[in-house]
Amino acid sequence: MGGQPVRLVVDDDLRRSRLTVFFRLLLAIPHLVWLLLWTIAAVVVGIVAWVAALVRGRLPDGLHAFLGSYVRYGVHVGSYLSLVANPFPGFTGGPGYPVDVSIPPPERQARRTIAVRLLLAIPALVLAAVLGGGLAPGATQGRGNGRWAAGSGIGGVTAVCGILGWFASLARGRMPHGLRDLGAYGIGYGAQAWAYAFLLTDRYPSSDPEAVGPVWALPPHPVALRIEDDGRRSRLTTAFRLLLALPHLVWLTLWTVAAFLAALLNGIVALVDGRSAEPLHRFLTAYIRYAAHVTAFLFLVANPFPGFAGTPGYPLDVELAPAARQSRWITLFRTVLVLPALLVSGALTGALAVLGLLGWFASLATGRMPHGMRNLGAIAIRYLAQTNAYWLVVTDAYPYSGPALQPPAEAES
Numbered sequence: 086m087g088g089q090p091v092r093l094v095v096d097d098d099l100r101r102s103r104l105t106v107f108f109r110l111l112l113a114i115p116h117l118v119w120l121l122l123w124t125i126a127a128v129v130v131g132i133v134a135w136v137a138a139l140v141r142g143r144l145p146d147g148l149h150a151f152l153g154s155y156v157r158y159g160v161h162v163g164s165y166l167s168l169v170a171n172p173f174p175g176f177t178g179g180p181g182y183p184v185d186v187s188i189p190p191p192e193r194q195a196r197r198t199i200a201v202r203l204l205l206a207i208p209a210l211v212l213a214a215v216l217g218g219g220l221a222p223g224a225t226q227g228r229g230n231g232r233w234a235a236g237s238g239i240g241g242v243t244a245v246c247g248i249l250g251w252f253a254s255l256a257r258g259r260m261p262h263g264l265r266d267l268g269a270y271g272i273g274y275g276a277q278a279w280a281y282a283f284l285l286t287d288r289y290p291s292s293d294p295e296a297v298g299p300v301w302a303l304p305p306h307p308v309a310l311r312i313e314d315d316g317r318r319s320r321l322t323t324a325f326r327l328l329l330a331l332p333h334l335v336w337l338t339l340w341t342v343a344a345f346l347a348a349l350l351n352g353i354v355a356l357v358d359g360r361s362a363e364p365l366h367r368f369l370t371a372y373i374r375y376a377a378h379v380t381a382f383l384f385l386v387a388n389p390f391p392g393f394a395g396t397p398g399y400p401l402d403v404e405l406a407p408a409a410r411q412s413r414w415i416t417l418f419r420t421v422l423v424l425p426a427l428l429v430s431g432a433l434t435g436a437l438a439v440l441g442l443l444g445w446f447a448s449l450a451t452g453r454m455p456h457g458m459r460n461l462g463a464i465a466i467r468y469l470a471q472t473n474a475y476w477l478v479v480t481d482a483y484p485y486s487g488p489a490l491q492p493p494a495e496a497e498s
Contacts, residue, residue, distance in 0.1 A: 090189035090288055091280045093160075093273030093298025097183040099265060101171050101254035109168065109251065116162045119176055127155045131283050139200060143193045144284050152283045153188040154178030160186045160276050167217075167247030168260055169268040184269055186276040194287040206282040208443050209290040213278040215439045216271035217243030217432075243271035245432040246486070249425050263486035266301050267429075270488040273297040292440075293457035294464065294488035303489035307406035307480040308373070310467040310490070314387050314400040316456060318448035322390070326383065326445065329390065333379045336393055344372040348477040355416045355478050366408040366479060371395035373473045377403045377466050384441030385454050386462035401463055403470040411481040419478065426472045426484045433465040440465075460490050 105112060134148040144152075158178030164170040170184040198205065246268035250260050274297055277290035294301060322329060351365040361369075375395030381387035387401040397404075415422065440462045444454050471484035 089277060089291055089296045090187075090286050091277045091290075092187050093269060093276065094185045094187060095183070095266075095269050095299050096185075097170050097260075097265065097269075099259045099262060101168060101258055101260050103255055103258055105171070105173070106168065106251060106254045109166065112173065113162065113166045116165070116174065116176070120159065120162055123155055123158065127152060127283070134284055135199065135202070138194065138284050139196055142196055142199075144191050146191055149191045149285060153280075153285055156276055156279050156283065156285065157186055157188060159279070160184065160272055163243070163272045163275070164269070167243050167268050167272070168250040168254055169243075169246070169265055169272060171260075184272065186273065186280075188280065189286055192286070194284065198287055199284060202284060203282060205289070206278065209278040209281060212292060212436070212439055212443065213271075213275040213290075215241045215436045216274050217241035217245075217268075241271065242429075242432040242436055243268045245428050246271075249428065261486075262302060264429075266487040266489075270294050270297055270301070291457040292455075292461045294460065294490065296457060297488075300493050301487050301489035303487060303492045304485060305492075306471060306485055307409070307482050308467070308471045308474045309404045310463060310470075311402045311404055312400065312463050312490070313402075314454075314459060316453045316459060318385060318388050318452055318454050320449055320452055322388070323385065323445060323448045326385065330379065330383045333382070333391065333393070337376060337379050340372055340375065344369055344477060351478045352416055352419070355411050356413055359413060360410045361408040361478060363408055369477045369479050370405040370474075373405060373470050373477070373479065374399075374403055376473060377401065377470045380437070380466050380469065381462070384437050384462055385444040385448055386437075386440075386459055386466060388454075401466065403467065405474060405479065409480070411478070415481040416478060419476070419481075422483075423472070423476045426475060429484070429486050430469050430472045433468055437462055437465045461488075464488055464490055 130148060130151055134144055134152060137148060138144050155178060157180065161174035161178065161182045161184070164182070164184035165174050170182065172183060174182055246264040250264045250268070253261050253264070274290060274292055277297065280286050281288070281290055291297070347365050347368055351361050351369065354362045354365065372395060374397065375393070378391035378395065378399045381399070381401040382391050387399065389400060391399055440458045444458050447458070448454050468484055468486060474480045475482065475484055
């Protein structure tokens with residue numbers, strides 16, 4: 086499970102009160118005010134804790150308890166505001182909320198990493214901001230004047246999950262499983278990043294979803310991920326990755342135009358016949374697979390230079406089921422139905438861009454793509470491929486946004 090001492094705990098049944106969902110932002114205002122005040126105190130205490138940890142080689146118990154409660158409280162508020170959890174949270178950051186985080190006890194840490202902890206934490210905090218998890222202490226600029234900004238860190242991916250979950254919860258009284266898990270993952274990674282920055286642990290955050298928290302669900306889907314990448318990266322091709330990818334980006338653009346036209350024709354066929362035409366299905370599945378290969382290469386989720394035909398066999402590949410019957414109603418309204426998936430895809434693409442940038446530096450330095458970044462990138466690519474397949478009338482199975490890389494072991498047996 087990655088050995089992370091700061092782990093997310095999810096004990097939520099997905100049920101949501103429509104009344105509290107409707108007024109969620111208004112109900113969260115007292116928590117946002119309190120989090121702002123606590124953030125100011127946490128920044129001051131964090132400076133004191135840094136000095137004390139440098140002297141003693143560990144965080145004093147009292148400071149550890151204060152900062153640990155602050156990180157946990159941020160998880161509670163972020164979960165409540167983004168509809169990842171339902172109950173109104175307490176104001177003390179105590180354990181027991183349906184979406185919680187475990188904080189390890191104080192431990193000895195290397196002074197050399199304590200001295201430069203904030204610098205070391207910057208990549209993790211940047212990724213946490215894009216995923217939308219954790220806390221947001223610090224000064225921001227507003228109209229030229231410095232002002233404090235604090236929040237539950239529900240920007241980026243988690244914010245999109247919360248917005249879409251708001252509509253879904255009002256309609257169904259339940260939070261969709263995939264959106265809940267993806268939002269919880271972003272919050273859990275943010276908790277790891279801030280726990281590291283606040284010296285609650287010296288274990289660097291891992292973006293691997295399997296190392297963040299629980300075993301995530303992954304239901305069967307006609308578009309599945311297959312990954313056979315060993316993490317090694319050529320420093321030479323990494324240094325020139327964007328330049329090397331240019332021919333693929335040009336070819337992908339041309340193929341996208343053709344795929345769009347093919348999808349229009351495929352939609353007409355599916356409306357009449359209730360399924361994709363075999364030649365169009367083969368053409369579009371090759372395009373979806375090729376787009377996944379190019380994306381994986383460009384953002385360093387995989388290493389080899391991909392082919393131009395979208396054939397199977399790339400280290401990060403997507404497997405697409407044969408053409409099957411599709412609902413004519415879904416086909417008729419697909420342009421509207423796909424909009425939520427496109428919003429999630431856009432948020433995950435932003436995270437993928439940050440992963441590619443951070444992974445570029447890491448791969449140049451170590452010759453390897455960090456395991457967690459590789460896995461998170463693979464999950465994003467899987468969702469993008471599922472969205473393409475739905476949008477292009479290859480399947481009527483809706484994309485699943487949960488952060489699982491593979492189905493749980495017990496589901497496979």
